Amino acid sequence: MSTTLRPSEAARTETERVVLPRRGRRRAPAPRRPGLLKFGHWWWALPGIVFVIGIHYVATSVGGFFAFTNWTGIGAFELIGLDNFVKIFQDPTKLGALWNTLFLAFGSVILSNVLGLGFALGLNRGLKSRYILRTLFFMPVVLSPLATSYIWKFIFDYNGPLNLALRGVGLGNIARAWVADPTWAIWTVLIVLVWQNIGFAMVIYMAGLAAVPVEIEEAAAIDGANLWQRFWHVTLPSIRPAVAIATTLGLVNGLRVFDQIMALTGGGPAAATETLATQVYKQSFALGNFGYGAALALLLTLIILVFAVVQQRVTAGRSEES
Incomplete structure (x- = not known):
């Protein structure tokens, strides 16, 4: 029995033969073996991860272990428990170093952030x-802290530019050897720290201010808000993430300050500018008390960790409230 197709059906059948693929079983393509480039998102970061683990975590753990020993850097050692930490809190010099560390950290953070925000x-x-x-x-910020500290030491010298300027305006009775005065030496260190950290805080705040919508400030000005009200109720809440970053980094850098003190005063006069960082260096490398120095370093690490976590919690809580 023969079947006769209409012209339209014949044309459609011919089109299906040309355009549509043939129905039938097709072989599935063989799976390709994954190459090394496919795992590049972690493979290429592996050397950096090993480096960070080895330098930061392994070295810190080993240093933390020696904090509970009496190791002198050579020969054997004994585990002495918490004796190093008891010795730290019984030594007035170490307590003074702890106080100086906190004073320089919080003083530099407050002043550098206030001035940096003003400049921004x-x-x-x-x-x-x-x-x-x-x-x-x-x-x-980009200059060497050691080199700039030596320049500031020349400025604060008894015959330096600062005292010459004071004598020139009739205030010669105020002139003194600033870095050699036990009362004023810590303030000279604070001035140098603030001077070097203002620019860093300024850049962070300028990045935060760039994200503040201009329309909100204009609307507040139209509603009658003055300059201070616009800053307190509009600008400051908008840059809270920048405030958190600037204060946290400034606090961490202030707690571990070392270069400026060693260049300006060396920890003197009469231990007036000693900090935990300078005591770690002197106990470990100058006196050879590596176990005692490791205990000081571990104490400094714990203080930095606690203050950094608290700072992040406080700023994050305020950001969520706003």
């Missing part, structure tokens, strides 16, 4: 010279 607010305006001023204010 001023340079965030449409000044023609704002790019030059930003570079000048940020330049101390």
Whole structure:
């Protein structure tokens, strides 16, 4: 029995033969073996991960172990438990170093962040010279802390530029050897720290201010808010993440300050500028008490960790409330 197709059906059948694929079983392509490049997201980071684990975590753990020993750096050692820590809190010099560490950390954080925020607010305006001023204010951050501290030591010298300026304006009775005075030496260190950290805080706050919508400030100004009200209720809540970053990093850097003190005062006079970091160096490398120095280093690490966590919790809580 023959079947006769209409012209339209014949054309459709011919089109299906040309366009549509043939129905039938097709072989599935063989699976390819995954190459090394497919695992590049972790494979290439492996050397860095090993380096970080070895330097930071393994070395810190070994140092923490020696904090409970009487090791002198050579020969055998004995486990002495918490004797090193008891000795630390019974030594007035070490308690003074702890107080100086906290004073320099919180003093530098408060002053550098307040001044850095002020400079950021001023340079965030449409000044023609704002790019030059930003570079000048940020330049101390990239300079060597040791080299700049020696320059400041010359400025604070008894015959240095600061005392010459005081004598020139009739205030010669105030002139003194600032870094050699037990009362003022710690303040000279604080001045150098603040001077070098202002630019870092300024850059962080300028990045935060760039994300503040201009429309909100304009709306607040139209509603009658003055400059201080706009800053307190609009600008500051908008840059809370920048405040958290700047204060946390500034606090950590302030707690482990070392270069400026060794260049300016060396920890003197009369241990007036000793900090935990300088005591770690002196006990470990100058006196050879590696176990005692490791205990001081472990105490400093715990203090940095506690303050960093608390700072992050406080700023995160305020951000969620706002």
